[in-house]
Structures are given as structure tokens and as C-alpha cells.
Amino acid sequence: MIDAKIKNKTALITGANTGIGKATALAFAAQGSNVVIHYLGRKLEVEEPFQPEYYGFSGKEGAAELAGQIKTNGAKAIIAEANLCLPEAIPALFDVAEKAFGRVDILVNNAAHCELPDNIFSATASNIERHFAVNTRATVLLISEFVNRHKIRGGTWGRIINLSTDAAQAFATQISYGASKAAIEAYTRSISWEVGHLGITVNTVAPGPVQTGWMSAELVEKVLPDIPIGRVGTPEDIADVIVFLASDQARWLTGQVIKVSGGHNL
Helix, strand or coil: CCCCCCCCCEEEECCCCCHHHHHHHHHHHHCCCEEEEEECCCCCCCCCCCEECCCCCCHHHHHHHHHHHHHHCCCCEEEEECCCCCCCHHHHHHHHHHHHHCCCCEEEECCCCCEECECCCCCCHHHHHHHHHHHHHHHHHHHHHHHHHHHHCCCCCEEEEEECCCCCCCCCCEHHHHHHHHHHHHHHHHHHHHHHHHCEEEEEEEECCECCCCCCHHHHHHHHHHCCCCCCECHHHHHHHHHHHHCHHHCCCCCCEEEECCCCCC
16 A cells, blocks of 8 residues: 555545545545535525536535544544635635644645536526636635645645546537636646745646436446546546545646546547
């Protein structure tokens, strides 16, 4: 086994109560990290005709269940609710984490908002704004809060891992979602330059099709021919790479966008 050297580090994972976020929380806990499980307490309200895709929304119940599982396995975890559409919720989220564990060492920006349809024929100002409010603006504000608190306390070690999508550069039928993720990739490259001297690395994982419960059997069959490895991803496939990027083995890796897609969308 490789020692990731993140035992007793504190990882704040947004959208950690389900899917990739849940798998990531379990993966960090398995390394002995303290885990802050962020969750959205209630679904965002959107107007017709848009229908949000929540990929297994579980709210506080799912977060509490996950925290219990982590504690049973011998690691430490707390849950923390925040609506990331609200900028003022972000400092409060860090306050909760720091009250429990002293500081946040690792930030995983996993939470995302997706609405369908999301094409140029159905685009509205509010639809665009919601995608960017959660997927882009909140990610940047979370990073800013992390970096400024790190700097104030004189920190010398930090990890930021963002989540994009392997289709971010061209995502027909999900144009605002894809564009909001492409913006994250641009921020990743720029911010890595600004914070490297503080001992912080900044990287992005861009998953391909991952089965978190939203993919029908028909959709899986449709995408399989485009995946060289021959299967869709699992949340654990993504979580393992996120943990690697937080590990000591990735200490000289920053400003990168890594596609974890089984070869999909190369």
C-alpha cells in the first residue's frame, strides 16, 4: 500500500452526501483523514420547463448516514449544510469545519448543478446564472476562502481539487453546464500560478460517464462504444484519482486537468 501521507489532514468535500462526493469522502476517511461532508439541505427551485437532474439527491439524511459510516470505520466526520448559491454561506461553511478540526487542508469542489434541457434553443438568463452560480462562482469563492485562511494562519501545505467534465470544451445539449465546467479548468490553471508559493497545489479531475444512478441501461449501451476501456465509470474510479491528487505523491503536480474517463472524449 502507498502511504498518501494525508492521515489527520482535514478534507472539505462539497456535495459529499451522494455519488462521487460520497465515494471521495469514504476514500479520504480510509486514509485517516478527517472529513467535512457538505450537503444541500433542499433542492434548488427552478421554473418550468427546466427540470433539475439531482443524481440521487439525499440531503441531510444521506449526509448523516455517511458520517455514521465513516465514524463506524474509525475515522472522524461532520456534516455541514450550505446553499452554495449564496456567497455568504461559504465563510460559514469553513467556520463549521474549523470549529470541528482546526483547519481545512484539502478542498474538493465536487458539488454541481445540472438542468435539462440545456441547449441554445431553451437557454434563459436564470438557467445560465444557476449553472454558473453553483458550478463556477461557488467554486472560485470556496477556493478564495480556503487560500486566504491558509495564508493568514501561515500554512505551508494545501490541496485543491476541482471537478469538471471530460466534455467541458464542447458539450452540445448541455451547453451552460459544460461552459461552467470549462471555466473551472481555466481558473485551475490561473490560480495554480498564484498560490504555488504558499505550498498549495490546484488541479482538476474531468470525469467521463460515471454511473451514479442517473444512467439508464439504454444510455450505458449507447456510450460504451465510445469508451476504449469498455465500461462506464464508478464513483470510486474518480475518488481514487482525487485522493492521489491530495497525496504526497502528487506534490509536484499542479495546474492540471486530468481526464478520468476510460478514454472517453480524448
